[in-house]
Amino acid sequence: MGINAPNSKYFCLYCNCQSNLRWDMDRTYENKGNDACENRKLAIFPAINQENYIPDELHLFLRIVDVLMECFFNDLFKKKEFEKKIKIEIEQEMQKIKVHFEFFKSNSTGGKWNWTSLMGPDKKKVVEHFPISKFISGFRGIEIEKLWRDFFNLYQILRKPVLLDSEIDKFEYDAKNWVRTFCQATEGTPNSVIQKPGLYRKQDVTPYMHVFAQHVHQFMRQLKQKNLALRFFSTSSLEKKNHNHVRLFFGGTTMGGGIEKKSVVHNIMSFENRQLFYLINKTPKELKVRNINSNNKRKSN
Ligand SMILES: [Zn+2]
Incomplete structure (x- = not known):
């Protein structure tokens, strides 16, 4: 889709509507796909039916x-x-x-x-x-x-x-x-x-x-x-995830800056994997320091 694309006269993925009629709401355009655009490229995923895009x-x-x-x-x-x-x-x-x-x-x-x-x-x-x-x-x-x-x-x-x-x-x-x-x-x-x-x-x-x-x-x-x-x-959940990743990367110190040899994506994914592991296994994220007082111990014994 898009008006400035090479296929701009027939811009629509779902019908043969011409670009100069895209405002016209008195016509009906059924979801039959676009077969009017001559230079249209083949579908990226031929296994997916047109109606499922x-x-x-x-x-x-x-x-x-x-x-x-x-x-x-x-x-x-x-x-x-x-x-x-x-x-x-x-x-x-x-x-x-x-x-x-x-x-x-x-x-x-x-x-x-x-x-x-x-x-x-x-x-x-x-x-x-x-x-x-x-x-x-x-x-x-x-x-x-x-x-x-x-x-x-x-x-x-x-x-x-x-x-x-x-x-x-x-x-x-x-x-x-x-x-x-x-x-x-x-x-x-x-x-x-x-x-x-x-x-x-x-x-x-x-x-x-x-x-x-x-x-x-x-x-x-x-x-x-x-x-x-x-x-x-909807791609909104995917976009949200991307946003979280970007924030983690730019805002976090856990990524190690440019010193790490592994790629940024690798680091983000392994960080996230660890978080998921902690969550599933109920691993505490903080260490609770306990002071054991030897005097108390003696009393309780
Ligand atoms: Zn259309």
Whole structure:
């Protein structure tokens, strides 16, 4: 997947949707695989059927939130009071919902604004609680705030271990409408009172959003038949483990720095193996020092 890849015209792993129609929610795209892309490489694991390549809910969530935040900030960067006022206000609002967040200018992006890259749990807080309408005035601000909250709610449903058929139908309906709202065109005459402003452009709809609205509900039904759910295929536990390993490596003194001859991965794994061994065999991690007083001993005898 991806719009900038060599297969960009037919970007989707699950269907023959063309890139310039990825925003279109009035068409239905069945999970039949992509046979339209001519230069498509063979599957990495031919033993796995096409229908068993399940989209990862964590990355669907993370990448769509990235787009929401980027679209939101891009509107604000254009305002001249961004650096002196808005920037600080946003950082304060993030503090209120207990998310560490800052804007900074980086040389690698040619002096453009960049911001703290957030992990999953922080992104959840932001998309659930951040007060968008304080920063974008009028109807458009309210609509964008609702867009964030609706996405959070849809994600909660996607994560449910058991779903009713009616819930899946509703998810399909709501997810498609979510993309429609995301890229709705401006209605009415510009600058008139009855004008209904558009939110973002059709080009801003990403391949992940297409998968989210067009394919996820099909996977929900397919997995439900086998008593499974999307969350069982999530990479979030794997990412957490990776995070723990990285933290252990950079934060720990147990790794021995560069003196060790064995590889870092080897050291991390053997450290972890030892921890597991201690846990299974109930080995105490600390030594309890006992003072044996010879006088007491004599008394007790
Ligand atoms: Zn598709």
